[in-house]
Amino acid sequence: MELRQLAELLHRHTRLILATAVLVTLATAATTLLLPPIYNSSALVLFDPNRTNLMQPGNSSTSSSGDSAHVDSEVEILRSDQILGLVSGNENLAEDGEFAADRSLRAIFARYLPFIPTPPSSETDVEMRALDMLKKRVSINRRGTTFVIAISVRSKDPARAAQLANAIAQTYVERQLEQKISASMAGRDKIESQLSEARASVIRAETSISSTMWTPL
Numbered sequence: 001m002e003l004r005q006l007a008e009l010l011h012r013h014t015r016l017i018l019a020t021a022v023l024v025t026l027a028t029a030a031t032t033l034l035l036p037p038i039y040n041s042s043a044l045v046l047f048d049p050n051r052t053n054l055m056q057p058g059n060s061s062t063s064s065s066g067d068s069a070h071v072d073s074e075v076e077i078l079r080s081d082q083i084l085g086l087v088s089g090n091e092n093l094a095e096d097g098e099f100a101a102d103r104s105l106r107a108i109f110a111r112y113l114p115f116i117p118t119p120p121s122s123e124t125d126v127e128m129r130a131l132d133m134l135k136k137r138v139s140i141n142r143r144g145t146t147f148v149i150a151i152s153v154r155s156k157d158p159a160r161a162a163q164l165a166n167a168i169a170q171t172y173v174e175r176q177l178e179q180k181i182s183a184s185m186a187g188r189d190k191i192e193s194q195l196s197e198a199r200a201s202v203i204r205a206e207t208s209i210s211s212t213m214w215t216p217l
Helices: 003-012 014-034 064-079 081-090 105-112 123-137 158-213
Strands: 039-046 051-053 056-061 138-142 148-155
Touching: 039 158, 064 081, 064 138, 064 148, 064 158, 081 123, 081 158, 123 138, 123 148, 138 158, 148 158
Parallel strands: none
Antiparallel strands: 039 148, 051 056, 138 148
């Protein structure tokens, strides 16, 4: 097709092209106005790379490559169902329409067409939907090569976004604290066991020495 023929074709369909452009622009603007705004809120967690040996309090691990891998592992823990599931349950997301609403095509059509039957959702289904939506709304990443982990949550309500971001950070910190307490208790028990064995050895040695000293000739 020559350039002149192309120009004539465009000229003949100028109105159609303009009308299409206007409709697309109006549809985009209407969609933007109708969609509720999504707010993003973040919380920061500072990871402590020092891992002190309870049996040798003066020593700690300072391996750079090991610390980096450890931070990346903690990021995956933050993203895990264990942490997010606790947050979902503690924050009652199963009762929050933003997170627990059934977004299947059948459920969407049923909202506008009442004659379409929808089976009732079980409690487990609602909880799983809430957890899945939370996972989609959460972004957890390490800040560069630092020991800072950023937790971001998106929600229609800015206060809700901040609340959930802080809840994830708090749940993670509490879990880390529980692990450290458990490790401390295990270390204490091990030290007490070693002390008991040492006392028993001393008593046996003293008894043996006493017996030797008082043995009649």
